[in-house]
Amino acid sequence: TQVTDALRERLGLDFAQANTLEIVDGRLTGRVTGEIVDRAGKARLLRRFAAEAGVPLSQTVAIGDGANDLDMLNAAGLGVAFNA
Incomplete structure (x- = not known):
């Protein structure tokens, strides 16, 4: 996801997963897209x-x-x- 991919790379982690946040016109909408990590x-x-x-x-x-x-x-x- 937008946040976890950057953190995973910066911290040298092998795995990271999170909900994907919807972005429209460069702004977060408050909605989640795709599979929910519950x-x-x-x-x-x-x-x-x-x-x-x-x-x-x-x-x-x-x-x-x-x-x-x-x-x-x-x-x-x-x-x-x-x-x-």
Whole structure:
């Protein structure tokens, strides 16, 4: 996405995923386009990233700040909740 791609490159991350924000005439509309990264989707993405990297889920870390992160936090080897 517009934000996560830049952060992924700058931080040297292998994987990043987020909702795609709609931009019209150079301005954010407040809408999301494409597939929504929801509670279940976050856990699915963590599993996919781990599989693609050949990393066991037991060696993954997930960080979240809300109820929609619970599935991902539970799937990770180390789940970190903050400001939750």
